[in-house]
Amino acid sequence: MMGEQKQEWDRLLYIVPFLAIVPYLYLTGASSTDYWWLIIAAPLVFFATIAIAGQIWNGDETWVNQLKEGGILGLGALSVSLSASVWLIYDYLDHHGHVESGDPFSWLTFDVLTYNGDGWSIATTGFSGIGFGIYLDAVSIMLLFVATFLCFLICWFAIGYMTTDSINDNSNHRFFAEFVLFSMGMFGMVLADNFLWLFIFWEIMGLCSYLLIGFYYWKESAAYAAKKAFLTTRVGDVFLMIGLLMLYDIYGSLDFAVVFDDPSTGVGGAMVDAAMLQTALLMLFIGAVGKSAQFPLHVWLPDAMEGPTPVSALIHAATMVNAGLYLVARMVPFVDVSHHGVAGMEDLGLIVAWIGGITAFMAAAIAFVQNDIKKVLAYSTMSQLAYIFTGLGAALWFFNTGNHHAGALVFGGALFHLFNHAMAKGMLFMASGSVIHEVHHAHDHISEEGDDTDHDFDPQDMRNMGGLASKLPVTATAMMFGSMSIIGIPLIGGFWSKEIIVGKTWYAYFHGADALLGPALLILATAGMTGFYMSRMWFMTFAGEPKNELVDHVHETTPWIKTPLVLLSIITALGGFGLALYGMVDWLAGEADHLSIHKSTFLDQVIYELEHAFLPEDMQLRYVGWATIALSFILGPIMAARVYGGALREGESAIPFVHWLTSLSGKFGSQNVDELADSQLAEALQNRLYIDDFYEGVLARTIVPFADFAAWFDKNVVDGVIKQIESNSVLGSVQIRRITTGSARDYILMAAVGALTIFALIWGVGA
Amino acid sequence: MIEVSWIAGLGVILFGIGLVGAFSRKNAIVVLMCIEVMLNAANLNFVAGALHHGSVDGWVFTAVAIAIAAAEVAIGLAILLSLYSTQETISLDEATLLRN
Numbered sequence: 031m032m033g034e035q036k037q038e039w040d041r042l043l044y045i046v047p048f049l050a051i052v053p054y055l056y057l058t059g060a061s062s063t064d065y066w067w068l069i070i071a072a073p074l075v076f077f078a079t080i081a082i083a084g085q086i087w088n089g090d091e092t093w094v095n096q097l098k099e100g101g102i103l104g105l106g107a108l109s110v111s112l113s114a115s116v117w118l119i120y121d122y123l124d125h126h127g128h129v130e131s132g133d134p135f136s137w138l139t140f141d142v143l144t145y146n147g148d149g150w151s152i153a154t155t156g157f158s159g160i161g162f163g164i165y166l167d168a169v170s171i172m173l174l175f176v177a178t179f180l181c182f183l184i185c186w187f188a189i190g191y192m193t194t195d196s197i198n199d200n201s202n203h204r205f206f207a208e209f210v211l212f213s214m215g216m217f218g219m220v221l222a223d224n225f226l227w228l229f230i231f232w233e234i235m236g237l238c239s240y241l242l243i244g245f246y247y248w249k250e251s252a253a254y255a256a257k258k259a260f261l262t263t264r265v266g267d268v269f270l271m272i273g274l275l276m277l278y279d280i281y282g283s284l285d286f287a288v289v290f291d292d293p294s295t296g297v298g299g300a301m302v303d304a305a306m307l308q309t310a311l312l313m314l315f316i317g318a319v320g321k322s323a324q325f326p327l328h329v330w331l332p333d334a335m336e337g338p339t340p341v342s343a344l345i346h347a348a349t350m351v352n353a354g355l356y357l358v359a360r361m362v363p364f365v366d367v368s369h370h371g372v373a374g375m376e377d378l379g380l381i382v383a384w385i386g387g388i389t390a391f392m393a394a395a396i397a398f399v400q401n402d403i404k405k406v407l408a409y410s411t412m413s414q415l416a417y418i419f420t421g422l423g424a425a426l427w428f429f430n431t432g433n434h435h436a437g438a439l440v441f442g443g444a445l446f447h448l449f450n451h452a453m454a455k456g457m458l459f460m461a462s463g464s465v466i467h468e469v470h471h472a473h474d475h476i477s478e479e480g481d482d483t484d485h486d487f488d489p490q491d492m493r494n495m496g497g498l499a500s501k502l503p504v505t506a507t508a509m510m511f512g513s514m515s516i517i518g519i520p521l522i523g524g525f526w527s528k529e530i531i532v533g534k535t536w537y538a539y540f541h542g543a544d545a546l547l548g549p550a551l552l553i554l555a556t557a558g559m560t561g562f563y564m565s566r567m568w569f570m571t572f573a574g575e576p577k578n579e580l581v582d583h584v585h586e587t588t589p590w591i592k593t594p595l596v597l598l599s600i601i602t603a604l605g606g607f608g609l610a611l612y613g614m615v616d617w618l619a620g621e622a623d624h625l626s627i628h629k630s631t632f633l634d635q636v637i638y639e640l641e642h643a644f645l646p647e648d649m650q651l652r653y654v655g656w657a658t659i660a661l662s663f664i665l666g667p668i669m670a671a672r673v674y675g676g677a678l679r680e681g682e683s684a685i686p687f688v689h690w691l692t693s694l695s696g697k698f699g700s701q702n703v704d705e706l707a708d709s710q711l712a713e714a715l716q717n718r719l720y721i722d723d724f725y726e727g728v729l730a731r732t733i734v735p736f737a738d739f740a741a742w743f744d745k746n747v748v749d750g751v752i753k754q755i756e757s758n759s760v761l762g763s764v765q766i767r768r769i770t771t772g773s774a775r776d777y778i779l780m781a782a783v784g785a786l787t788i789f790a791l792i793w794g795v796g797a
Numbered sequence: 798m799i800e801v802s803w804i805a806g807l808g809v810i811l812f813g814i815g816l817v818g819a820f821s822r823k824n825a826i827v828v829l830m831c832i833e834v835m836l837n838a839a840n841l842n843f844v845a846g847a848l849h850h851g852s853v854d855g856w857v858f859t860a861v862a863i864a865i866a867a868a869e870v871a872i873g874l875a876i877l878l879s880l881y882s883t884q885e886t887i888s889l890d891e892a893t894l895l896r897n
Contacts (some may be wrong), residue, residue, distance in 0.1 A: 772896030774828065774889045779820040 038589055039104055039187075048072075048106035051115035062121040066164050066221065068114040073214035076107035077207050084203020094193075099202035104210045108182045111217060115178040119171050124625060133628035165223035165286045168618045169359050169445060173352060176452045181213040183594040188473050190465055190590020192338060197246075205245060205338060211344075212238035216349050220356065225284040227273050228357070232270070232321070236263050236348050242345065243337045250755070255333035262330040264318020272355075273313025274448045278616035280307060290363040292370045304374035311361055311378055315385075322354030322407045322415050325389040329722050331412055333405045339463050340488075347411040348456035354416065355448055358382060358422045362441060366429040367758030376430050383423025383535065387549030390416035392719065398566075399707075399715045402490045403462045406567045407455070409471040410516060413556060414451045414524075418444045418593050424538045427546070438538060443530025449614075450524040450606050451603040454515035457598035461509040464591050465488050465571060468502060470585035474695065483667045494580070499684040499692050501584040506572045506688050508595040511602045513564040518662045520643075523606035528662075529643055529655055530615065532557060550759045557658045561666020566674050572684075573692040574676030582609040611635050671695040673703050804845040812838035825880065825887040829873045836866050 055065055078661070080100035087093040097103060164170075185206075192198050192205055217233035222228040244256030276282060281289045282297030296302045318324075323346075367373045390413045397409035421444030428437030470489040488494065500507040514522025535550045540599045583663035586592065609625075611632075616622040629635040648651050675695025683689055706712060714720065769780075815834035822828055838860045847855025881887050 770895060772893030774825075774892070775820045775823070778816075778828075781818070782816055 037499075039752070041096065041098065042095070044102045045109050046761040048109045049064050049113060051110055052117050054118060061384075062114070062117040063164075065114060066118055069118070069174075069217050069221065070214055071110045073104075073105040073210045073217070076103050077211040077214065079206035080104060080203055080210065083581055084207065089200050094199075097754060098193050099200075100206040101185065101193060101202065102611055104206040105182070105185045105189065105205060107210055108178070108185050108213060111213065112178040112182045114213060115174050115217070118166075118256050118540035119175055122166055122171050150460070156687065157473040157602075162227055163223040164221040166221075167618060169356070170220050172445060172449055173356055174585060176215045176449060177213070177220055177349050180344075180452060180456045181216065181633070183597065184344050184348075184456065184460070185209060185213075186366040187344075187463070187591055188338075190588040191463055192589055194467070195470075198338070201245075205242070206244075207236050208241045212242065212345060212350070216328065216353070219353055223286050225277065225286075225289075226371040227271065228702050230315075232326065232353060233267065234355065236260065236267065236321075237332070239263075239345065239350060241336050243371045245338050246336070252336040255330075255336040259330035262327055263320045266317045266327055269313045270317025270320075273310045273317065276310035276313065280310065286360075292300055293364045294370050294372050298537075302372050303425050304372050307364060307372050308375045308378050311364060311375070312381065314357055314361065315378070318354030318357045319385060321357075322351045322419070323412050324354070324385050324416060324419060325392060326721070328393070328412055329718075329725060332408045332718070333407055335402070335408050339404070344459040344463075347407065347454045351411065351415055351454060352448055355418050355444075358426075359418065359441070361426065362429060365426050366434065366437070367432050368429075370556070371429065375428065376427055376543075379423045379425070379427030379430060379564070380543070380602070381423070382426060382544055383420045384508050386416040386419030386421075386423055387552035388416075389413070390420065390556040391552040391559070394556045394563060396715050396718055397563040398559070399712050401492050402488075403492050403495075403567060403571060404459070406492075407462055407565060409668045410458075410560070410564065411451075411455055411561065414447070414455070414516060414686050416636060417528065417553060417556070418447050418451070420444075420535055420553050421447065423549070423780035424531075424543075424546065426534045427538055428534075428541055428620060431542070433541070436534065436541075438619035438621050440538075441613065442615035442617070442621070443527050443534065445618040446615050447524060447527030447531055449609070450515055450527050450602075452606060453598055454512045454602045456524055457508050457602055458512035459597060460591070460594055461505045462597070464505045464586070464595065465498065465502065465509075466497070467588075467591070468584045468586060469495065469580065471587065472580045472585075475583050476580050491733060492567065493580040495571045495576075496574045496578075496582055497572070497576040497678055497682065498584060499688050500678055501581065502572075503685050503688070504584055504586060504592050504595055506684060508599045509568060509572070510688060511599045513748060515566050515602045515606065515783075517561045517564050517666065518658070520659060520663060521607055523602045524644070526606045526610040527615075528557065529658065533646070533651045533654050534732065537648070537651060540650055551707055553658055554654070554657060554661070558661030558666045561662040563666075565667040565670035569674040569676070569695055573678070573690070574674070575679050607639075611639055668698055671698045672701040678701075801849045804848070805893070806840045806843055808841035808845065810838075811835070815891050823890045825877050825889055825892070826888060829877070831851065831856050832873075833866065833870065836862065836869075 051068070052065075057063075074134060080103050085098050085104075093099060140184055182781065188205070188209065192202050212235060213240060215231045218231035219235065222231060240256050240260040240519070243259050246252040247256070261508050277289065278284055278297045280302055280721060281293075283289060293307075294302055316327075320327040330350075331346060337346075347374045361378075363369065363371065365371045365375050365378065393409045393412035394418065397406050397413065400406045421440050425441035425444060428434070428440065466489050473487055473489060481759065487496065511522065515525075518525040518528040532550075532553055534554060535546060539546045539550045611627040612627060613622050614625065617625050626634045629638055671694070675692075677696035678684065678689070679694045684692065717723065804865035812835050813832045813837060819828050820823070822831065843855040843858045843862070843873060845855075847851050847853065847859075877887055884892055886892065
C-alpha cells in the first residue's frame with residue numbers, strides 16, 4: 031500500500047518544470063504585470079494538448095499510468111496559472127494596489143466601410159479598442175485567487191477521483207481538456223478589463239459547463255441535465271447581451287476604464303438617464319441570475335449534479351456560479367452616488383436583495399428533504415449565493431442613497447462571504463465526492479464477494495450511510511469544518527461574513543429601506559434553516575449507527591483525495607477569522623489599500639474584532655446578531671441532532687473532536703418526523719415546489735408546439751425546396767445524358783456546329 | 798504571283814474536306830489524317846495572312862504549328878495503338894466507352 035502511494039506521488043515530479051516557470055521569471059527580474067497572460071495562456075495551450083494527445087495515445091500505458099490520461103498535464107498548466115496569479119497578487123498587495131498593467135493586448139479590430147458622400151472608405155471605428163487588458167482591483171484579485179487556487183486543487187482531486195473509476199477509462203482526457211478550458215474561461219472572465227471580453231469568457235464557461243455536465247452523455251439523465259443547464263443559462267445570457275448593448279449605447283464603450291471613469295456622463299458628454307441605465311443594469315442582473323442559479327432561473331443547478339461526481343459539481347459550487355456575483359459587484363461604480371454614480375436607481379438594489387432573499391429561503395427549504403448528499407450541497411450553494419446577492423443588493427441600495435460607508439461595509443462583507451463560501455463549498459463537494467467514491471468502492475467490493483449484485487444501489491443516497499465518522503476520519507473532519515463555515519458557527523469561516531450581510535440588511539431596513547424587510551426576514555430565517563440542513567447532512571452521513579452493512583467496508587483509499595481536503599480544512603477553519611483580523615472586508619470594499627492589522631497589537635485586534643462581532647454598539651444590530659447566532663448555531667443544529675443525530679456504534683471511535691460531536695448529537699433525545707415527512711409540504715418540497723413542472727408545462731404549451739412547427743417548416747418547406755430542385759436536376763440530367771453518344775465522330779460534329787454557331791453569332795452581332 | 802485570296806480559298810476547301818472526312822469516316826486513322834488536313838488548312842490561312850500583312854508573324858506561327866502537329870500525331874497514333882490493344886478495333890463506331 032505504501033509503495034503504491036509513493037509511486038502515485040512520483041507523478042507529481044512531472045509538474046515541477048511547470049512550477050519552475052514563474053520563479054525563473056521572477057529571478058530574471060521580470061515584472062508580474064508583463065506575464066499575466068501566462069494565467070490564461072497555459073490552460074488554453076494545454077486544453078489543446080490534452081485533447082489532441084488524448085486522441086492519439088488513448089489507452090497507451092504511459093499516457094494512462096504516468097500522465098493519468100492528461101490529468102498531470104492539466105495540473106501542470108493550472109500550477110502555472112496559480113503561480114502566475116500568486117505572483118500578480120503578491121505584487122498587487124506589495125504596491126498597495128497601484129500596479130501598472132501592461133498595454134492591452136490588441137487582438138480584435140473592426141474596420142467598417144463608411145460612405146462619405148463621394149465613395150466608400152474603410153474607417154477604423156471606436157470599436158477598435160477591444161484590446162484585451164487586465165483590470166485589477168481587490169475584487170478581481172480575490173476572485174482570481176479563489177479561481178486559480180480552487181481549480182488547481184480540484185484538478186488534483188480529480189486525478190484521484192476520475193482515474194480510479196473504471197467507467198471513466200479512456201475518456202478522462204476529454205474530462206481534463208474540458209476542465210482546463212473551463213478554468214481558462216474563469217480566469218479570463220475575472221481578469222478581463224471590458225464587458226465584451228467578460229461576456230466572451232462567460233460564454234466559454236457556459237459551454238464547458240454544458241460539456242462537463244453531459245460528460246456521461248450516454249446517460250439520458252445527464253444529457254437532459256446538460257441541455258437544461260445550457261438552455262436555462264442561455265435565457266439569462268440573452269438578457270445580458272441586451273444589457274451590454276444598452277451600455278454600449280449609453281457610454282460608447284464597454285471598457286471598464288472608460289465606463290467607470292465617470293458613469294454619470296455618457297457618450298459625447300450627455301447626461302445619463304437613470305431609468306435607461308437601470309434597465310441596462312437589470313438586464314445584466316438577469317444574466318447574473320441565470321449564471322448564479324437564482325430564482326427564477328435556478329432550475330438547472332440541482333440537475334447539474336449529473337456531471338462527474340464531485341468535480342463538475344464543484345465547478346458549479348465554488349467557481350463558475352461566482353461569475354454572476356462578480357458581474358453584480360461590477361455594478362457598484364454605476365450606482366455609487368458619492369463617486370460620479372447616477373442617482374435614482376434604488377430599485378435595482380431592492381430587486382437584487384429580494385431575488386436573493388427569496389432564493390435563499392426557497393433553496394434552504396428544499397434542502398430539508400433531499401436525501402442525495404450532492405443535492406443538499408447544490409441547494410446549499412443556491413442558498414448561500416443568494417445571501418451574497420442580498421448583501422450586494424443592500425450595498426447597491428446604500429451606495430445609491432449616498433451612504434457610502436455602510437454600502438462599502440456590506441459590499442466587502444458580501445464578497446468576503448463569497449470567499450468563505452467558495453473555500454468551504456469547494457471542500458464540502460470534494461469531501462462528498464470522497465464519501466461517494468469510497469461507498470461506491472465498498473459496494474463494488476461486497477458485490478464481488480456475494481452474488482447479490484444490486485444495480486439500483488445509489489452511492490449518493492445518505493440513507494445508505496451513517497456512522498462513517500470512524501471510517502473516513504479526514505473526510506468527516508473536512509466536512510465538519512465546511513458545514514460549520516456554511517452554517518456560520520461563531521469564529522469559523524463564514525460566520526464573519528454572514529454576520530455582516532444579515533446585520534447590514536437589517537440596518538438598511540432600520541434606516542429607510544422599508545422594502546428590505548422581506549429579504550432581511552427571509553435571510554434571518556434561512557440562517558436557522560442552514561443550521562438545520564447542513565447539520566442534518568453531516569449527522570445522516572457520519573453520525574449514528576450504520577444504516578447499511580457496506581459501511582464496514584468503507585475506508586479512505588487514494589492519496590490524491592486527502593491532500594486538498596486537509597489544506598482546505600485549515601483555510602476554512604482559520605481563514606475567515608484570520609482574514610477578518612487583517613481587514614479583509616475593508617480591503618475588498620476598496621476602503622483600505624492593503625491587508626493589515628489596525629490596532630497596535632495582535633491581541634488588541636482580536637479583542638476588537640470579537641467585540642465588533644458579538645457586542646456591536648448599535649443595539650438593533652446586536653439583537654440581530656444574537657438572533658442569527660441563536661438560530662444558526664443553537665436552534666438549527668439541535669433540531670437536526672434530535673432527528674438525525676446519534677452516537678457511533680459501541681467500539682467505534684473517531685478522532686477526538688468528531689467523536690465528541692457524534693456523542694453529543696445523540697444526547698438531545700430523538701424526535702420522529704415521519705408525519706412531517708408525509709405531509710403535503712414535504713411532497714411539494716420534494717418536487718422542488720413544482721417550479722420545474724411549471725416551466726415544463728409552460729414550455730410544452732408554447733415553445734414545443736412552435737418547435738414542432740419549425741421542424742415541420744424546415745423539413746417540408748426549406749428542405750422541400752432543395753429536394754425538389756435536386757429531383758428535377760436528376761430528371762433533367764437523364765435527358766441531357768442522351769446526347770453523349772460516346773462516338774468521336776458525333777463529338778467532332780458537335781464541335782464544328784458549335785464553332786459555326788459562334789461565328790454566326792459574332793457576324794450576326796457585328797453586322 | 799499567286800493571289801492571297803487563292804491561298805485562303807485553298808485553305809477553306811481543305812478545311813471543308815477535312816471536316817467532312819472527320820465526321821463521316823469510321824476508321825480512326827483516316828479521321829486522324831483528316832484532322833491533320835484541317836490543321837494544315839489553318840496553316841495555309843496563316844500564310845495567307847502573312848502575305849497580306851507583309852509580316853513574318855504568320856510564318857512563325859506556321860512553323861510552330863507544324864512542329865506541334867508532329868507531336869500531336871505521335872500522341873494520336875499512340876492512342877490508336879492503345880485503343881487497338883484494348884478493344885481490338887480502331888473503328889470509331891465501336892469505341893463508345895464514354896456513352897451516357
